[in-house]
Amino acid sequence: MQINTWLARHAQTLLGSLGRIVQHPVATLMTMAVIAVALALPLFLDVFLQNLRSATSDWNQAFDISVYLDKQVPAARVQALAKELRGRPDVANVRVITADEALTQFKTGSGFGHALDALTDNPLPDTLIVTPALAASTPEGTEVLKQALAGSAGVQTVQIDTDWVKRLVALLDIMRRIVQLTGGLLGLGVMLVIGNTIRLDILNRRAEIEVMKLVGATDGFARRPFLYSGVWYGLGGGLLALILVALAVALLAQPVARLAALYGSQFRLRGLGFGVSVTILMVSVALGWLGSWLAATRHIKQIEPT
Numbered sequence: 603m604q605i606n607t608w609l610a611r612h613a614q615t616l617l618g619s620l621g622r623i624v625q626h627p628v629a630t631l632m633t634m635a636v637i638a639v640a641l642a643l644p645l646f647l648d649v650f651l652q653n654l655r656s657a658t659s660d661w662n663q664a665f666d667i668s669v670y671l672d673k674q675v676p677a678a679r680v681q682a683l684a685k686e687l688r689g690r691p692d693v694a695n696v697r698v699i700t701a702d703e704a705l706t707q708f709k710t711g712s713g714f715g716h717a718l719d720a721l722t723d724n725p726l727p728d729t730l731i732v733t734p735a736l737a738a739s740t741p742e743g744t745e746v747l748k749q750a751l752a753g754s755a756g757v758q759t760v761q762i763d764t765d766w767v768k769r770l771v772a773l774l775d776i777m778r779r780i781v782q783l784t785g786g787l788l789g790l791g792v793m794l795v796i797g798n799t800i801r802l803d804i805l806n807r808r809a810e811i812e813v814m815k816l817v818g819a820t821d822g823f824a825r826r827p828f829l830y831s832g833v834w835y836g837l838g839g840g841l842l843a844l845i846l847v848a849l850a851v852a853l854l855a856q857p858v859a860r861l862a863a864l865y866g867s868q869f870r871l872r873g874l875g876f877g878v879s880v881t882i883l884m885v886s887v888a889l890g891w892l893g894s895w896l897a898a899t900r901h902i903k904q905i906e907p908t
Contacts, residue, residue: 615826615827615830616830616833618827618830619827619828619830619831619833619834620830620834622827622831623831623834623835630835630838633795633796633799633835633839634835634838634839634842635839635842636795636839637792637795637796637835637836637838637839637840637842637843637886637890638839638840638841638842638843638845638846639843639846640788640789640791640792640795640839640843641788641789641792641839641840641843641882641886642842642843642846642847642850643784643788644781644784644785644788645843645844645847645874645882646846646847646850647777647780647781647784648781648785649847649850649851649872649873649874651774651777651778651781652872653858653871653872654774654777655774656869656872666731666732666733666762667731667732667733667734667744667747667748667751667760667761667762668729668730668731668732668760668761668762669729669730669731669732669751669754669757669759669760670727670728670729670757670758670759670760670761671683671727671728671729671730671756671757671758672727672756672757672758673701673727673728675727675728675756677700677728679756680698680700680728680730680756681698683730683754683755683756683757684696684698684730687730687732687751690747690750691735692734692735692743692746692747693732693733693734693735693747694733694734694735694736695732695733696730696731696732696733697730697731697733698728698729698730698731699728699729699730699731700728701726701727701728727758732747732751734747740771744762748760748762789885789889792836792839792886792889792890792893793889793892793893793896794893795893796832796835796836796889796890796893796894796897797893797894797896797897798897799835800828800831800832800893800894800897800898801897801901803828803831804828804897804898804901804902804905805901808905811824811902811905812905812906812907813907815905815906815907816907821899821902821903824902825895825898825899825902828894828897828898828902829891829894829895829898831894832890832891832892832893832894832895832898833887833890833891833894834890835890835894836886836887836888836889836890836891836893837883837886837887837890839886839890840882840883840885840886840887841883843882843886844874844879844882844883847873847874848873848874851871851872851873852873854871855870855871858870858871859871
């Protein structure tokens, strides 16, 4: 029975606080809009970063390793080595390019076909193109695989260029930290905006709070409606922020798709998922509650009936 009464009081206060802020629609929408802009900026940066990671996530193609074999290695040994490498857990695929195939490709692509016909011997070796498994498709993982390949019998040279990928990974890590710092600072800004709004509301209702305390209301009881007002501000700002991000993604989706098509990619810009959206709403509500709690606790404590 006591629990039902407690829940009924909180529900009444929750709806009452909503009705109070709805009575001032312009001021309420302006406050929520400020919160939405503050939340939407780091959200959009995060969407951009996640899409950039997704667009460059196919590392196993970027980390292909070229293994050049000694010219004296027989064809049977080449195929045996390829089969052996395919059995490694850190290798996804091995493609064999024979010396004759390599020479034919070089003749076709280089434009020196007639000059190469004058050669009495094929100068190109058999080659293995090794694609690392997804779990090993990192600069560190491919370096380990490179050392293992270099130690195999019959291998003359192992070539891989991962410097640009290392730079990209480092750049993405810096961007991720920037997004986190920006989100933290703007989250603090949301708390300050809500706290200041609640402070002004408390000052406007000072006489009402004095009367409540005069008849025996505790600070917690007087603070409760302001806490729920902060929750509504946070929820409204979070919903507006999600709408802004969704609109931004919708506006950019077609240009991004056209750009990806020029590079022969089927990449499509992705927005925030359902789980992330729910998390954002929970965070915005928590920021609203915390900002209102800090402001209400401080200012209501200072109000005493005279």
